[in-house]
Amino acid sequence: MPLKKEDVFQLARDAQLYAGALIPGLDDDHEPHFDTLNPFTQQVIGRVQQCNGGHVDAAVKAGRAAFESGVWSRLSPAERKRIMLRWAALLQERHEELAALDCLDAGKPITECLNTDIPDTIHTIAWYAEAIDKLFGKISPTASDNLGLIVKEPIGVVGAVLPWNFPALMLAWKAAPALAAGNSLVIKPAELTSLSAYRIVQLAHEAGVPKDVLTLVTGLGEETGKPLGLHPDVDMVSFTGSTEVGRLFLTYSAQSNLKEIVLECGGKSPQIVFEDSYALEEIADSILSAAFWNMGENCSCGSRLIVHKSVKDKLLKILQKRLVDGWKVGDPQDPETAIGPMIEPAHFEKVCGYIKTAKGEGAKLIRGGEALKLGAGMSVEPTIFDGVTAEMTLFQEEVFGPVLAVTTFETEAEAIHLANATNYGLAASLYTSDLRRAQRVSRAIKAGTVSINCFSEGDIATPFGGYKTSGFGGRDKGLEALEQYVQTKTLWYGG
Ligand code: NAD
Numbered sequence: 001m002p003l004k005k006e007d008v009f010q011l012a013r014d015a016q017l018y019a020g021a022l023i024p025g026l027d028d029d030h031e032p033h034f035d036t037l038n039p040f041t042q043q044v045i046g047r048v049q050q051c052n053g054g055h056v057d058a059a060v061k062a063g064r065a066a067f068e069s070g071v072w073s074r075l076s077p078a079e080r081k082r083i084m085l086r087w088a089a090l091l092q093e094r095h096e097e098l099a100a101l102d103c104l105d106a107g108k109p110i111t112e113c114l115n116t117d118i119p120d121t122i123h124t125i126a127w128y129a130e131a132i133d134k135l136f137g138k139i140s141p142t143a144s145d146n147l148g149l150i151v152k153e154p155i156g157v158v159g160a161v162l163p164w165n166f167p168a169l170m171l172a173w174k175a176a177p178a179l180a181a182g183n184s185l186v187i188k189p190a191e192l193t194s195l196s197a198y199r200i201v202q203l204a205h206e207a208g209v210p211k212d213v214l215t216l217v218t219g220l221g222e223e224t225g226k227p228l229g230l231h232p233d234v235d236m237v238s239f240t241g242s243t244e245v246g247r248l249f250l251t252y253s254a255q256s257n258l259k260e261i262v263l264e265c266g267g268k269s270p271q272i273v274f275e276d277s278y279a280l281e282e283i284a285d286s287i288l289s290a291a292f293w294n295m296g297e298n299c300s301c302g303s304r305l306i307v308h309k310s311v312k313d314k315l316l317k318i319l320q321k322r323l324v325d326g327w328k329v330g331d332p333q334d335p336e337t338a339i340g341p342m343i344e345p346a347h348f349e350k351v352c353g354y355i356k357t358a359k360g361e362g363a364k365l366i367r368g369g370e371a372l373k374l375g376a377g378m379s380v381e382p383t384i385f386d387g388v389t390a391e392m393t394l395f396q397e398e399v400f401g402p403v404l405a406v407t408t409f410e411t412e413a414e415a416i417h418l419a420n421a422t423n424y425g426l427a428a429s430l431y432t433s434d435l436r437r438a439q440r441v442s443r444a445i446k447a448g449t450v451s452i453n454c455f456s457e458g459d460i461a462t463p464f465g466g467y468k469t470s471g472f473g474g475r476d477k478g479l480e481a482l483e484q485y486v487q488t489k490t491l492w493y494g495g
Contacts, residue, residue, distance in 0.1 A: 019189070019198035020049025022205070022216035023059045036195065039107030039341045040331055042376035046105070048194045051219040053227035056186070059215035060233050063157040063184030066212035073154050073182040077133035080180065084129035087207035091122045094203065101196040102167050107340040108294065109332045120460070121172040121200075124477075127460045128176035131479060145495025152486040154182035155260065156235035159228040161249070162197070163241045164190035164343055165297045165400075171197050173464075173476040174238050175204075175214070181485040184213045186234070188225050190241075192343055194218040221245065226252065236260040238484060240299075240476070242398075243424075243469045250472070262474035262484050264465055266398040267299050267426030270419040271455070272441065273315060274412070275308040277431040283453070284318045290429060290455035292327060292382045295339055296402040297347075299470075300427035300449070300457050303399060304388075306418050309408040316386065316406065320367050329372055329379050339402060341378040348378040351401030358385050358394040363405070390421045398424065412437065416444045425467030429455050448475070 020030050035044040067073050072080065091098065098121070099113035108117065140148030160174035171187060178185045189197035201216045217224050225245075229237055229252030236259055239249050246263035253259045271290055277283060290302025307315055332340035342348040348371070355369050368383030380401055388395050388405035395405055409415040419428055428447040432438050442450040448465045449457060457464055463475035474484040 017046030017195060018048075019046070019194035019216075019218050021051050021055050021059070021218065022198065022201050022211070022214075023055060024062055024211045024215075026055060026058055034191070036105060036192070037344075038104050039343050039378065040333075040375035042345075042378075046195055048191065048218050051217040051224045053223075055217050055219075056224060056227040056231060059186045059217050060157055060228075060231050062212040062215055063186055064233055066210055067154070067156055067184045071210050072179075072184065072213040075182070077135075080182065081129045081132045083208040084125055084132075084176070084180065087204050087209065088122050088126040088129065090203040090207050091118075091125065091200065094199070095119070095122065098168055098196050098199060101199060102193070103332050105195045106164055106167055106193045107332050107343060109337045109340050111335050111337070112294065117166055117169050121168040124169070124172040124460055125176045128180040128482070131482065132180045135479075135482065140490075143495075147491075147493035149491040149493075151489050151491060152181075153489050155485055155487050156183065157233060158183045158185050158485060159231075159234050159237040160185060160187045161225050161228065161237060161239045161241065162187065162189045163299075164193040165294060165299070167193035168196040168200060170240050171200055173481070174240070175200075177481040178238070178485045179204075179209065179214065181482055183236075183485055185215070186228060187214070187216050188228055189216070189218060191218070191220050191224075229253070230256045232257045234259050236262070236485070238262040238264075238474070238476075240264040242266055246472065261472065263472040264299070264476055265426075265470050265472075266400075266424060267301065267466065267470050268304060268396065268398050268422045268424040269300055269302045269427040269429070269447065270304045270306050270445075271302040272409075272415050272419055272428070272430040273305065273307040273311065274415070274430070274432040274434070274437065275310045276433050276437070277311070278433045278453075280311060280315050280318055283431050284315070284322050286429070286455045287315075288319060288322055288327065288382075291404040292339065292402045295342065295380075297343060297400050301398075301400070302427075302429055302455055303404060304395060304418075304422075305404055305406045306415055307406060307408055308415075309410055312386075312406070312408050316366065316384070319384065323367065323382050327382055329381060330374060339379065339382060341375055342380060342401060345378060347400070348380070351380055351399055351403065354394060354397070354399045354401070354403060355380075355383060358388070358392065358403070358405070361392045361394070363388045363392060363394055366406075368402070390418060396422050412441065416441060420444075420446050423469045426465075426470035427451070427457065 243265040363385040368381035463478035463480035465475035
């Protein structure tokens with residue numbers, strides 16, 4: 001029996017709306033702190049500790065000592081699995097509270113949090129728990145008097161630096177495989193959305209993940225993220241966020257100990273609709289989800305619609321009708337709401353700036369384009385611009401808001417060229433009824449995930465990450481994510 005809306009938010013209010021360091025010996029030290037706001041109302045809902053380099057150092061030292069002690073790194077895979085499954089079970093017991101926290105803290109629609117973010121978070125943790133004791137090493141083909149074993153070992157102390165758009169889920173994408181592989185982990189959530197991270201790490205400790213092995217440092221990018229990136233005893237950082245900050249982590253690595261860096265960054269994903277696509281009515285909802293799901297604050301957001309000239313007008317009519325019938329903009333606590341506010345005033349201004357620039361550069365506004373006077377006034381109507389050319393800012397830059405750019409093509413070669421004509425390469429969708437075309441085009445698109453006749457990031461079993469400036473050094477999800485968090489050792493036995 002699902003809880004009523006009021007009950008869910010009461011759960012969150014009853015929770016201590018605080019997030020701060022979870023480092024043995026330092027978890028009572030709550031100062032200094034900054035406020036965290038509900039993006040819809042702009043009212044203060046909680047406090048977040050501003051951790052500094054000292055906190056980061058303490059977390060890394062705890063992680064290092066735990067790693068060398070073997071308390072987690074040398075625990076049998078079956079035992080790590082048991083603890084992580086217990087963690088998933090505790091999260092399941094608290095899933096409504098966690099959904100309410102992400103809704104309140106990030107402005108994400110509650111229905112999405114309840115039906116997608118938190119179930120996927122729990123599934124991710126259980127999936128990697130189940131994978132731990134099914135991974136084998138290799139024996140190399142040697143002469144009979146030698147034995148060459150190729151084994152995988154955890155990397156050591158890993159930092160996970162997270163974005164704000166899927167607070168709980170992005171944490172799980174990193175923490176589950178990193179811990180499954182036996183590493184110590186220091187998590188640094190985005191400063192705008194730390195509440196669910198605090199609760200999820202607490203529940204990991206309750207499940208039996210040692211407190212030294214899994215620590216949390218909350219705070220700002222410069223004060224908390226940078227010391228983690230520069231720390232000489234961190235072996236690896238797995239980062240999800242903007243390409244701009246991702247680049248900084250490569251410099252932090254170069255300036256310190258050449259720690260491994262994995263980057264999951266931004267995108268400007270194309271959705272190509274060919275003239276032979278099956279019923280346009282059927283694909284319209286998928287196109288709208290790609291563009292406007294999570295307010296467009298989604299790395300794989302299908303923000304460029306590249307549509308064959310002959311079907312464009314018909315498709316745009318259908319899209320506009322579907323937008324009017326669905327996609328309610330409103331309070332994210334309302335279960336009917338599909339579009340909540342932008343995460344913060346600065347981001348709202350940035351999105352509005354892109355709309356203004358698109359108009360100034362000659363794109364044709366056919367829908368939306370307005371800020372709505374709801375809550376604190378930071379909601380942006382789902383917006384569609386037609387006549388967008390490859391030279392325009394709206395075609396090239398990640399808006400991270402509900403703004404769809406429409407461009408037409410006449411030949412398959414032109415569609416492929418347009419799809420690849422940005423610096424990003426995270427995801428793409430294509431719609432066609434021709435199987436051979438689907439094969440040709442999906443292979444020609446330079447992106448980490450290409451969905452055919454749908455919009456999808458795959459599921460937990462499929463790797464996710466970017467080509468070009470969308471990614472570097474590894475993949476989240478799938479068994480491939482475990483590769484991020486292990487290193488390869490050769491054991492050579494003489495005859
Ligand atoms: P961001 O780059 O601003 O911040 C990400 C993290 O980096 C935060 O924890 C932040 O505190 C930290 N940080 C910021 N400045 C730093 C600095 N100077 N040194 C060290 N750390 C610093 O990104 P965001 O605004 O939180 O998230 C939005 C971005 O994330 C978008 O570009 C989106 O496409 C991307 N994203 C990518 C994926 C993916 O899987 N590829 C998933 C989600 C989001």
